[in-house]
Amino acid sequence: MALKESTMLALGTPMPSFALPDVCTQKMISPEVFEGKIGALVMFICRHCPYVVHVQDELTRLGREFYEGKNLGILAISSNDAHRYPADSSLRLKEMSEQLGWTFPFCYDETQSVAKDFTAACTPDFFVFDSQRHLVYRGQLDASRPGNKTPVTGEDIRLALDAVLAGHSVPGKQRPSAGCNIKWKSGNEPVYA
Numbered sequence: 001m002a003l004k005e006s007t008m009l010a011l012g013t014p015m016p017s018f019a020l021p022d023v024c025t026q027k028m029i030s031p032e033v034f035e036g037k038i039g040a041l042v043m044f045i046c047r048h049c050p051y052v053v054h055v056q057d058e059l060t061r062l063g064r065e066f067y068e069g070k071n072l073g074i075l076a077i078s079s080n081d082a083h084r085y086p087a088d089s090s091l092r093l094k095e096m097s098e099q100l101g102w103t104f105p106f107c108y109d110e111t112q113s114v115a116k117d118f119t120a121a122c123t124p125d126f127f128v129f130d131s132q133r134h135l136v137y138r139g140q141l142d143a144s145r146p147g148n149k150t151p152v153t154g155e156d157i158r159l160a161l162d163a164v165l166a167g168h169s170v171p172g173k174q175r176p177s178a179g180c181n182i183k184w185k186s187g188n189e190p191v192y193a
Helices: 050-067 090-100 113-118 155-166
Strands: 039-044 072-078 106-108 125-129 135-139 178-181
Touching: 039 050, 039 113, 039 155, 050 072, 050 090, 050 155, 050 178, 072 155, 090 106, 125 155, 135 155
Parallel strands: 039 072, 072 106
Antiparallel strands: 039 125, 125 135
16 A cells, blocks of 8 residues: 555635536536535545545545535545556446445546546545635545554544534644545556646
């Protein structure tokens, strides 16, 4: 497991435009799904990464606590090369979503262009946007990593989401997420500044 950290995209950056199919419904998902929402959480994840597997139950809890019944949008995106990593194919992502009981959209970024537009670098990688769709948080879910014996709590994301829902600034230092690098298609690897 080679550890890769997130790029820490500049705060205030507008949410990139995209149109991706939801692996469960095949409905096209775009930033317009967040219209009228107080905030949005966009997560770059995949099925096979041990860092994602380590936190996937917390992602389910976040979906239940923040997506259902609250004015917050949540979207999961996988951008891994499914040809080299079949566990991350649309069909397998759909199975993952159904097994975990996710009710938020889970999209597949086949061209990997959306990951590049967000400067996503690892799985998991988290981005929180306010009601104007400007970036207010990017970084880790919490301090837990496979094997470090720190419990998975979602503390950092929860603080950011609570602040957005309350109309406040996100408090505290934002620390990079860490996980497996996105599995780029050969020749498609981005160079982030």
